[in-house]
Amino acid sequence: MVATAAVVASLPGTAHAVENLPPRQPLVQELQTHFKACATGDTPTYVATAPVVTAVLHDPEEDNQPVEANMVAGEFEAWWTDASGVEQRRTYASYQLSSGTAQRWQLPSDVPADTVVSWHVRANDGTAVSAWSSEGTGAACRFVIDRVSPEKPVVTSEEYPEQQYRDGVGVYGSFVVDSPSPDVVAYEYGFVGGPYGTVRPDEPGGAATIRFLPQKTGPDYLTVRAVDRAGRISTSATHWFFVTSGRAPVAHWKLADPAGSTSAAAETGTAARAGTGVTFGGPAPARTSLTATASLDGGPQGFLTTDAPVVDTGRTFAVSAWVRPARTDRTMTVASQDTSNGNAFTLGLRAKDSGAAWSFTLGEAKVSGGTPETGEWTHLLGLYDTETGRAQLYVNGRAAGTAAQASPAVSTGAFQLGRALNGARYGHHWRGDIGGVQVHDRVVVAAEVTRLAHRQPKPLARWSLETATDGTSPEEKDGAPLRLAAGATIHRGPDGSCVPDLDPDCPVVPYALVGDGHLTLDGEGGHAAADGPVVDTSDSFSIGVVVRLADHEPAGPMTVLSVPGEHTDAFKVRYEPSAQAWQLVVPERDEPGAPERIVSHIAPADGGEGQGNRLAVVYDDADDTVKLYLDGYTNAEATATLPQTWHGTGPLQVGRGLTADGPGEYLHGDVDEIQAYAGALSARDVTMLGRGAEPCLC
Structure with missing residues (x-):
């Protein structure tokens, strides 16, 4: 219905009024039954109990100014036919709320189950009412209450x-x-x-x-x-x-055959014939189960082949290998399998204008990631999963690049190592070393990928700093001792022969940080040194230490561990009082004033109290990261990308580091439990450092 506007003369500034207009008819699309859309057809909404019904109601904006002053209430009705054929009806009127607000009605508990119930609503502004939501082009909402749960599947x-x-x-x-x-x-x-x-x-x-x-x-x-x-x-x-455990690979070659061999023996599958450009007896990646590998010269005869396919490339498969490229400036293939006029897949290295990257191709799909480095071992795995339809590349046990949808070609040709068929000729020959090749006809799951790429950390040294003889403190496994300079002494905790609280003559002796003793440094020149660098800072390494500062407010930086080069430290761990933080400092080059990467953990100086801090440095050459752990934890501020490191040749220093003026930053405090490893410890193993035991390395 349309109302006629009544114009009212007024003084300037007085609001104009209009005759009241009835509320708008509620729209079906703005109605809900128990927060489900209103069902108006032959299929009602099913609910578990007497529902809440909801309607958004509107009053015309022309009624009042401002708009938010428009108020409207809802008049709800629900009806059904009972078992006797008699219509039952329930009604409800809501309070007035602002136009455009949802109005709700909780239906009464006597609404029966297993019965089609209908409901509608209209709006009331106190003067006029709208049409019912079921009138005209509208429809009544319908629901059924189902109070019986389904049976167990x-x-x-x-x-x-x-x-x-x-x-x-x-x-x-x-x-x-x-x-x-x-x-x-x-x-x-x-x-x-x-x-x-x-x-x-x-x-x-x-x-x-x-x-x-x-x-x-x-x-x-x-x-x-x-x-x-x-x-x-x-x-x-x-x-x-x-x-059960995953199926064994359908083909496996260690490539650790004796020098002079003309084929590679297979752990599973068939032997691989070697071209004359293959030399057996090459070096193996350290801290793996491999003892030797095959070196390929990058020429036409640098290949191994089975002369037959080893896996159905149209189905799920995975291929993996340890590889060490001798160059990275050209595209090279580690593994492939022939089709009639090309290859079904390639796993290897792809050279681009933007730089080299590891690559796995399958049909038109190409996945690439990671940065190959000449002379550096890397574990590669390419996976195609028919369930997901995606090709995925793993580099050193971690997913690299972006998985790609793939439509692989069916391969009936030979499996190849060190080359790929393109058209009628083989190319992209591999120059470098290959070992530990495995081909699976199933998904190699993430934990297995990690295990295949795992390089077991190797303990190098552990100094418990319990005793000292002739100025040296022994290494736990009869390795080289730490040599103590003046101002460095071993503190021994109480021996248990007496109890100060019971015996006035019993001296009070502070407990050691870990175990029965620790190293105490005077901050003026006291330090200790190993006979060599202990860790190779150009490769993955881990080193941990327990340290307690003697001062609440140290006068300047103090270094607890460092490995020097000729001009600067390859790395050092120090306390920086101006930042109230433990810092790991890694210069980019062995040059005076070389740029430095610094990561840190905020921690107030403990001033000789408490059990000190457990610090650890973990450098992972596989993913080019270095981390500083504090009491078993690290974070983004204590992690840095480190694409390349250099080899510190000087002896491991405890309690001092190199400065522009020579040795300095002497530590004033206590040091205990120094543990060094070749390889990157896992986060779980790091939590065990400094606790008087060795991590499991598992």
């Missing part, structure tokens, strides 16, 4: 039947879930440690399939609950199953 699996061991890690399996209840619309599921999710049948009451990729060996179970259309949830069904 049933789980079956062909690949992983209940209470049976089956293959295995890296092999997908299907779990079919079904429920006897006809109104189930979803199944909520979860495996131990994940994944968790929801699957939906094609039609209510139907079965649904959950796909799962086992990540670990041993017992596992799937828990599933059925959800019906009202949102009611069944009790849980649990399907126990057991997963």
